[in-house]
Amino acid sequence: MADRRRINGPIGATTPPVYEAVPKRPAAKQQPAMRKIFLKTGVTPSASGSAYLELENPNQTSPQKTSLKLACTVHGPRALPRSAPFSPHIILTTHVKYAPFATRKRHGYLRDSSERDLGVHLETALRGAIIADRWPKSGVDIIVTIIEGDQDRDAPHNEDDQGWDMMNVLSGCITVASAAIADAGIDCVDTVAGGVAALVSRDDAAQPVIVVDPVVAENQKIHAACCVAYLPTRDEVTNVWFKGQLPGADILLYNKMVEKSLIACRSANRVVIQGLNETVKNVQNTT
Structure with missing residues (x-):
């Protein structure tokens, strides 16, 4: 009599199942035009978390050429004032500010419209990564200081090309803020990274091409x-900022630009993971 309390095996011999191996997708090749990223966490001991990011100068013979240097500090999570209404999730506040000497055009001490736009996009990108319901009635302040903008200081000031460098600045702000949040110990579903792709023309006779990590100069x-802004492990996009006009409003060209941006995001995410691993090793060695 068969035992009904357990699942009996087959009576005769069986053949183990054979699963078809799914071929792996070829990894996207990193374009040589992508600049190297330097990232270090824990640069501000007084903050809950901090990070510093710098892009490699593409022209080593001229130190005055374009470069990008960012510093981020995270303060919190901390309790909201008693007068504040109850919030079941954490209140995220982002603040992006250019240093007065960061670009050719000197910035004032009050934030202008471009800095406010960067703060809004940064908050949207980070909100999709932070597990907000683990910190009820709490707030966290994320402050990004742009020490040097992605502009060529030797080139004359041109009003027509204003704003293109903001795309690289936002990408760097997302990456450095993600590293600072992880350094502060705030729970996240994944590390978010930023990447940029652009449709550019080298000269008047050349056809427009898509490049990753474009240098405006x-x-x-x-x-x-x-x-x-991309979460590589979850394969999710938390923010997309598109600027400009495509020839003929080609949707396929738009999709290719987004795919190229994801390549830059994955490259930046590897730098974030490596920087956090180095921080953990340093803490373990000191203890």
Whole structure:
């Protein structure tokens, strides 16, 4: 009599199942135009978490050429004032500010419209990564200081090309803020990273091409640019900022720009993971 309390095995011999191996997708090749990223966490001991990011200068013979240097500090999580209404999730506040000497055009002490736009996009990108319901009635302040903007200081000031460097600045702000949040010990579903792709023309006779991590000073004209905030492990996009105009409003060209931006996001995320691993090893060695 069969035992009904357990699942009996087959009576005769069986053949183990054979699963078809799914071929892995070829990894996207990193374009040589992508600049190297330097990232270090724990640069501000007084803050809950901090990070510093710097992009490699593409022209080593001229130190005055374009570069990007960012510093981020995270303060919190901390309790909200008693007068504040109850919030079941954490209140995220982002503040992006150019240093007065960061770009060719000197910035004042009060935030202008471009800095407020960067703060709004940064908050949207980070909100999708932080597990907000683990910190009820709490607040966290994320402050990003742009020490040097992504502009060529030797080039004359041109009103037509203003704003393209903001795409690279936002990408760096997302990456450095993600590292600072992880350094502060705030729970996140994944590390978010930023990446940029642009449709550029080298000269008047050349056809527009899509490049990853574009350098504004090296291209004669930029038709459109796309900045993406991406969670690599979850394969989710938390923010997309597109600027410019595509020829013929080609949706396929738009999709290619987003795909190229994801390549830059994955490259930046590897730098974030490596920087956090080095921080953990240093803490373990000191203890």
